[in-house]
Amino acid sequence: QLSSTFYDTSCPNALSTIKSGVDAAVAQEARMGASLLRLHFHDCFGCDASLLLNNTANFTGEQGAFANAGSIRGFGVVDSIKAQLEALCPQTVSCADLLAVIARDSVGALGGPSWTVLLGRRDSTTASLSLANSDLPAPSFNLSQLITAFSNKGLDATDMVALSGAHTIGDAQCKNFRAHIYNDTDINAAFATSLQANCPATAGNGDTNLAPLDTTTPTTFDNAYYNNLLSQKGLLHSDQELFNGGSTDNTVMNFASNTAAFSSAFTTAIVKMGNLSPLTGTQGEIRLVCSKVN
Numbered sequence: 001q002l003s004s005t006f007y008d009t010s011c012p013n014a015l016s017t018i019k020s021g022v023d024a025a026v027a028q029e030a031r032m033g034a035s036l037l038r039l040h041f042h043d044c045f046g047c048d049a050s051l052l053l054n055n056t057a058n059f060t061g062e063q064g065a066f067a068n069a070g071s072i073r074g075f076g077v078v079d080s081i082k083a084q085l086e087a088l089c090p091q092t093v094s095c096a097d098l099l100a101v102i103a104r105d106s107v108g109a110l111g112g113p114s115w116t117v118l119l120g121r122r123d124s125t126t127a128s129l130s131l132a133n134s135d136l137p138a139p140s141f142n143l144s145q146l147i148t149a150f151s152n153k154g155l156d157a158t159d160m161v162a163l164s165g166a167h168t169i170g171d172a173q174c175k176n177f178r179a180h181i182y183n184d185t186d187i188n189a190a191f192a193t194s195l196q197a198n199c200p201a202t203a204g205n206g207d208t209n210l211a212p213l214d215t216t217t218p219t220t221f222d223n224a225y226y227n228n229l230l231s232q233k234g235l236l237h238s239d240q241e242l243f244n245g246g247s248t249d250n251t252v253m254n255f256a257s258n259t260a261a262f263s264s265a266f267t268t269a270i271v272k273m274g275n276l277s278p279l280t281g282t283q284g285e286i287r288l289v290c291s292k293v294n
């Protein structure tokens with residue numbers, strides 16, 4: 001029951017306001033487009049803006065989950081666009097819809113494909129740290145764990161490989177790729193050596209040092225990620241798992257050689273992901289401020 005025209009009468013300028021906000025943020029820092037896209041993913045594994053709740057007092061917030069702590073970013077941009085929307089149409093546009101549109105516009109701002117975002121999600125009044133910890137995939141996952149994590153959400157292996165193409169933009173911290181560059185054998189030796197210079201072997205050293213997830217075009221949303229995998233230049237263990245002699249090799253080869261096939265699979269999968277267990281109708285609320293319940 002989500003619909004692309006949901007705000008056409010209640011807030012006709014909502015989508016243009018969001019796009020301007022995203023364009024400005026990405027123009028200032030290209031990586032922000034990656035960070036914003038990732039927020040939608042981490043919220044959607046229920047697209048209900050639960051991720052945005054900043055429940056530091058009782059430590060139940062999803063921002064404290066393993067995949068999120070010290071890693072997710074972009075809340076300032078979300079809050080600032082939300083404030084503009086509140087000035088324009090009070091308590092009308094949900095934070096969950098805002099994240100979905102921001103994700104689309106972030107991909108667009110970095111040169112990627114566009115898609116129609118279905119709207120009408122409402123915002124949760126609770127968050128689940130335990131679900132965020134159990135549901136979000138880890139960079140240490142092997143192929144079967146990755147396939148399971150996505151199939152638990154109704155996303156098939158092709159969706160999983162296509163959505164992983166989001167790693168065509170943005171950065172990762174040394175602690176998340178250290179094991180891959182020192183211990184794994186499915187990595188290009190020169191690539192591993194070059195990464196080791198800025199990511200020391202011993203845990204605790206340089207943990208937060210960054211490297212681009214796509215070594216070729218880190219600020220362009222293209223299919224270079226898959227070509228990197230073909231030459232064993234995936235940054236995360238979980239990235240290289242997609243092309244390591246298993247059942248998803250053919251999909252990676254297809255996306256590497258065919259930009260249109262990747263774009264089409266990515267947009268199909270992200271729309272599916274964006275429609276996961278939304279709150280609708282009179283469920284939940286429209287938050288006034290995305291970081292807290294009304």
Ligand code: HEM
Pocket residue numbers: 031033034035036037038041070071072073137138139140141146160163164166167169170171172173174176213236238
């Ligand atoms: C397939 C399973 C996935 C795993 C295991 C995974 C894991 C990770 C990890 C470990 C990082 C680096 C975080 C850090 O070091 O702070 C990262 C970054 C990122 N992920 Fe994923 N991810 C997955 C799927 C996805 C999906 C489906 C999307 C979006 C559709 C996505 C979008 C991103 C983006 C854009 C970044 C860069 C963020 C930035 O630069 O701020 N990832 N991911």
Ligand SMILES: [Ca+2]
Pocket residue numbers: 168169214216217218219220221222223224225
């Ligand atoms: Ca790229």
